[in-house]
Amino acid sequence: MRVVVIGGGAAGFFSAINIAEKHPDWKITILEKSSKLLSKVKVSGGGRCNVTNGRSAPAELIPFYPRGNKKLYSVFKQFSTSDMVDWLSQRGVSTHMEEDLRMFPSTDNSQTIIDCFLDQCKKLNITIKTNWSLDQITQNGAEWLIKSTAESLIADKVVIATGSSPATWKILQKVGFKVTNPVPSLFTFNIKDERINGLMGLAFPNASVKITNTKLEESGPMLITHWGLSGPAILKLSSWGARELHQINYKFSILINFLGDLSPNKVREDLLVQKNNHPKRKITNYPIYDLPKRFWTQICVYCGVDEEIPFGELPKKQANKLVEELTQGLYSVNGKSTFKEEFVTSGGIKLSEVDLNTFEARRFTGLYLAGEVLDIDALTGGFNFQACWSGGWIISQSI
Ligand SMILES: Cc1cc2nc3c(=O)[nH]c(=O)nc-3n(C[C@H](O)[C@H](O)[C@H](O)COP(=O)(O)OP(=O)(O)OC[C@H]3O[C@@H](n4cnc5c(N)ncnc54)[C@H](O)[C@@H]3O)c2cc1C
Structure with missing residues (x-):
């Protein structure tokens, strides 16, 4: 049996290795467009x-996948995060988990994963061709004809794992696949505003952020950057709102509660407590709720609080303004920036085109798809790779 895997990334390698392990007598070839393997x-x-x-239970995992979601329940039932940890361990790669449940190789070096995959390929006699770009793919009876500009190959089974490549989606559309228009996901918000200007690096452990005129609302750590806002709360919004925010050209307003779920009334009460208990303390010197001091001073000044006055003399008008700014600060977002640690594409081959029990194309026998080429994407946390591992594993078992 001749199997050709197109794409030398996470999903391509994981599919190829597991197919080769299950079927040692098959001829497996990985074709990669660029000169680099596993570059992401x-x-x-x-x-x-x-x-x-x-997190390992399918029910715990699926809420992290804005695209895929419930459809992935059965996928993670077949091959979940703990299966990946075992898989790596059986091949000599130990992992460790951080407090937020993200998992990394114990070496904290991505090269460990690359070396593991390349070693397996060598052991299993998988052929790898770089600088080999798929230009055309056609079905010819039970076989597939795969063409680049320079060479043609014939395969009995094909795995497409080309990631988020607009050119390759076009090639697949010619075969007959339906594609959801790709748009970026996992980005940070561009905001120019005197309230946060110059405060880059300051963090809020549990902010709550709502995009006005939408149902999009998330909470979690938030970070002020050079260009606006980042951190898990913002990245989650960018992921859930990837399509909606693209439609409005990334121009929208957000309401920020810097204090998470504290209500305006509670904050007003707590300001009053400060007023009664510490009437002589200079307001700008004593942030409430451990807010970063530079932010507190800047927001106090913005609200018209005199830098010299103590809590005992805080006028009602300024107190109300402070409460509003801390719990319902309205900010204008104008554009997005790349989150350099991780970004993905929302969109790709529609999931209705694929049987997720096998990852085989419903309308094309012998053709399988895995990874970001499909309309599956997740929040940050190792979930995007997990979709590649689960898809690749299922292909190896069903092919
Ligand atoms: C900076 C960054 C950091 C990230 N960090 C993380 C992380 O820590 N954890 C996590 O879970 N996710 C992370 N992600 C997301 C993750 O990298 C992707 O979801 C994952 O790599 C997708 O794997 P894939 O195999 O589907 O696609 P890719 O890894 O993109 O591989 C596809 C391959 O196919 C090749 N190809 C495309 N078209 C053709 C063609 N026509 N012919 C031949 N070859 C072709 C490409 O050159 C590429 O090598 C990160 C993403 C980025 C950009």
């Missing part, structure tokens, strides 16, 4: 490779 694995997780996540 190399840069992933800031060079450490956030390879998977500590």
